[in-house]
Amino acid sequence: MTGLIRVWKELDLQDIEKNLIVVGELSSECFACHKIGIDLHSIQCPGCGIYFKYVGFRRRVQAGYLKKLKDQHPQLLFIDFEDFKKSLGKRDARKLLDI
Secondary structure, three states, rough: OOOOOOOOOOOOOHHHHHHHHEEEEOOEOOOOOOOOOOOOOOOOOOOOOEEEOOEOOOOOOOOOHHHHHHHHOOOOEEEEEEHHHHHHHHHHHHHHHHH
């Protein structure tokens, strides 16, 4: 039997920034170029042309919904968008303080 669980893994923040689709309540957004209104089932951004490798959610989603999406899009890596934003904030703060 398989199930979905959270796993913490070190990832390249720049790679995520360039290849992330962020799913909201009504539509999705490309994190790289901030084009909104993207269909969740798109594999490529219609604005900048990047291929999505990661997906994050602005709201909490149920495990059943995640399982359904994972079955439809096995190539995507699901990330915790809140964790990602916190990591970006820490990185940017370090850059600011190092100047």
